[in-house]
Amino acid sequence: MPELSLDDLKKKATQIRELIIRITTEAGSGHPSSSLSATEVVTALYFGGFMKYDPKNPSSPDRDRFILSKGHACPVLYSAMAEAGYFTTDDIMTLRKLGSPWEGHPNMRRLPGIEASTGSLGQGLSIGIGHALAGKMDGRNYQTYVMLGDGEMGEGQVWEAIAAAEKYALNNLTAIIDRNGYQQTGATKEVLDLTEFQPKIEAFGWHVQTINGNDMGEVVAALKTARGVNDKPTCIVSKTQKGYPVVPLLEAEGDPNYHGKPFSPELAKKALELIG
Amino acid sequence: MYLGEASGLPLGAATRDAFGNALKDLGATNDRLVTVDGDVGNSTRTEPFALAYPDRAFNVGIAESNMVSVAGGLAACGKIPVVASFACFLMDNAFDQIRMSVAFPNLNVKLVGSHAGISIGEDGPSQMGIEDVALACSLPGVTVVVPSDAACTIEATKACLELEGPTYLRVGRGKVATVYPDGCPFELGKAITVRDGSDATIIANGLMVPGALDAAKMLEADGISCRVIDLHTIKPIDRDAIAAAAKETGAIVVAEEHLHHGGLGSAVAQVVAETAPVPMGFVNVGDQYAESGDPQGLLDKYGLTAAAVVDAVRQAHGRK
The missing domain is CATH 3.40.50.920 (Rossmann fold)
Known part of the structure; x- marks a missing residue:
């Protein structure tokens, strides 16, 4: 489990963003903007000393878990795992191609290190509860992190899971909501306005923080704070920008949401220049 | 006149009771067994297991979607979760969770649908699982078992729990005739x-x-x-x-x-x-x-x- 300095974490996040853009543009499909918003959090988890894992032994029972419930953002996960050594950066250039295990949404049966097959929104937090309960039963000291999308919070199952996690006092479970403000057809506040998450989830008995999720320092601090909570499940509402930090380029294309659209080679070139 | 009476078959236990008792018995020797319930354990008969092994029984409330996906997570960690609800509430209500959290990842979750069929009686059609077998059979890799009597259910429960992979076991509410008075020569997949x-x-x-x-x-x-x-x-x-x-x-x-x-x-x-x-x-x-x-x-x-x-x-x- 590498523990990079803040500066190195920022550099790692940039490398991961470059990969996200390259692999989705190569694939000609995918969800780069949904991946870019979540990059600081995923980078911090894998490289900030928060998750213990061994790419050579991905099913070690004591490993920490990361479940990407917003499975369409898997380019950020594949890119982070490639940087972590689960597979190579060449491997993930096969993203979404026939025969490639780097599928359009995560498939745990084809890729060791993927904790859950996701893509049907709403299920990851419940799966995470299963991991957290098993950890308690077995006396294992691992943490289960689940990343959800803010649009995904419209799924009723998420709220079933929030209630259940409190019932079982799952202090070994951390939910991170990538609050990027957009879902498939528009702004989340217009499609289904769930207003502020923090008071709702606090009302269910969780420890909740709201942060700027594109600020690596805030992400690291929030993950540290969450790790110190011992009596209840923890949640980080990670306010981000979908497509960060290339939002101006997406706005210039006339679509700041850019949901489920790869960057054209020209746009990718501009984006790589901007972040590099 | 109950089905089987004309053949002289004695009335036996309900298959849900046979399942519940078998589950409790198997729980004594297999500590990987856990139950995940949607607050109907006293109906599905997972209750005897839950009372005997409270640390391995999770009642997540009236929340079948969460119930099934939690079981998927438990199975991914090596547990053998038994998820029981009324057949309709399990298979119909949580079908996508069964697809994505169980069948597609091929996890070792044991689905049990009770109160199957119209013979549940007075509670009426909203409680009758009569689509469940079609839904279960549509899922790749899921073994689907409908036992006929108590003895058959005991063997089917054992066989499902021993199999590595997702299973669906269907049991009924009421007492049924005893087809196998001397025990059932049960083998999964063998008529x-x-x-x-x-x-x-x-x-x-x-x-x-x-x-x-x-x-x-x-x-x-x-x-x-x-x-x-x-x-x-x-x-x-x-x-x-x-x-x-x-x-x-x-x-x-x-x-x-x-x-x-x-x-x-x-x-x-x-x-x-x-x-x-x-x-x-x-x-x-x-x-x-x-x-x-x-x-x-x-x-x-x-x-x-x-x-x-x-x-x-x-x-x-x-x-x-």
């Missing part, structure tokens, strides 16, 4: 011939197995010799037993407490079509929802009777 015959075959599961035995007895008086097969495992299906029955008896009737589409009848018909096409008939709930009423009255009204099986056999036999 049991409970009566041999040469002129036609009745393939049944659940409480229609005793109904089929009643029908075979009635047909014997007409000079029609009926084979009766308990096809407890619908998936994977015993193709050899079905093909042999088609070839050797020349007519097949399928009887089940399920809707017409997608259940045992559809599964058997596919095998017959592929191996040895013969005239077939189907006895089931049809393409409709039932209503509230007493269990026996419902079975009679919706045609799940020995007489209906007799009619179907006569028709199929007549088309040979």
Whole structure:
């Protein structure tokens, strides 16, 4: 489990963003903007000393878990795992191609290190509860992190899971909501306005923080704070920008949401220049 | 008159009770077993297990979606979660969770649907699982079992829990006839011939197995010799037993407490079509929802009777 300095974490996040853009543009499909918003959090988890894992032994029972419930953002996960050594950066250039295990949404049966097959929104937090309960039963000291999308919070199952996690006092479970403000057809506040998450989830008995999720320092601090909570499940509402930090380029294309659209080679070139 | 009574079969325990007791017994020797309930454990009969092993029993409330996905997570960590609810609330309500959190990742989750069929009675159609087998069979890699009596259910429960992979076990609410007074020679995927015959075959599961035995007895008086097969495992299906029955008896009737589409009848018909096409008939709930009423009255009204099986056999036999 590498523990990079803040500066190195920022550099790692940039490398991961470059990969996200390259692999989705190569694939000609995918969800780069949904991946870019979540990059600081995923980078911090894998490289900030928060998750213990061994790419050579991905099913070690004591490993920490990361479940990407917003499975369409898997380019950020594949890119982070490639940087972590689960597979190579060449491997993930096969993203979404026939025969490639780097599928359009995560498939745990084809890729060791993927904790859950996701893509049907709403299920990851419940799966995470299963991991957290098993950890308690077995006396294992691992943490289960689940990343959800803010649009995904419209799924009723998420709220079933929030209630259940409190019932079982799952202090070994951390939910991170990538609050990027957009879902498939528009702004989340217009499609289904769930207003502020923090008071709702606090009302269910969780420890909740709201942060700027594109600020690596805030992400690291929030993950540290969450790790110190011992009596209840923890949640980080990670306010981000979908497509960060290339939002101006997406706005210039006339679509700041850019949901489920790869960057054209020209746009990718501009984006790589901007972040590099 | 209950199904099987005409054949002299004594009334035995409900299959949900047999499941619940077997689960509790197996829990003593297998500490990987856990239950995840949607607040109906006293109905599904996971309650004895939960009382005996409270640290391994999770009642997540009336939240079937969460219930199923939690089980998927537990299975991914090496537990053997048994997820029980009413067949309709489990299979219908949480179908996508079963697809994505269990079947697609091929996780070792044991789904148990109780209160299957119309014979639950007075609670009415909203509580009747009659689509469940079709839904379960549609999922790649899921083993689907519908035991006929208490002894068969005990063996089916053991077999499902021993299998590495997702299973769906269907049990009923009310008492049913004892088909196997001396214990059930149960093997997953292997049909049991409970009566041999040469002129036609009745393939049944659940409480229609005793109904089929009643029908075979009635047909014997007409000079029609009926084979009766308990096809407890619908998936994977015993193709050899079905093909042999088609070839050797020349007519097949399928009887089940399920809707017409997608259940045992559809599964058997596919095998017959592929191996040895013969005239077939189907006895089931049809393409409709039932209503509230007493269990026996419902079975009679919706045609799940020995007489209906007799009619179907006569028709199929007549088309040979």
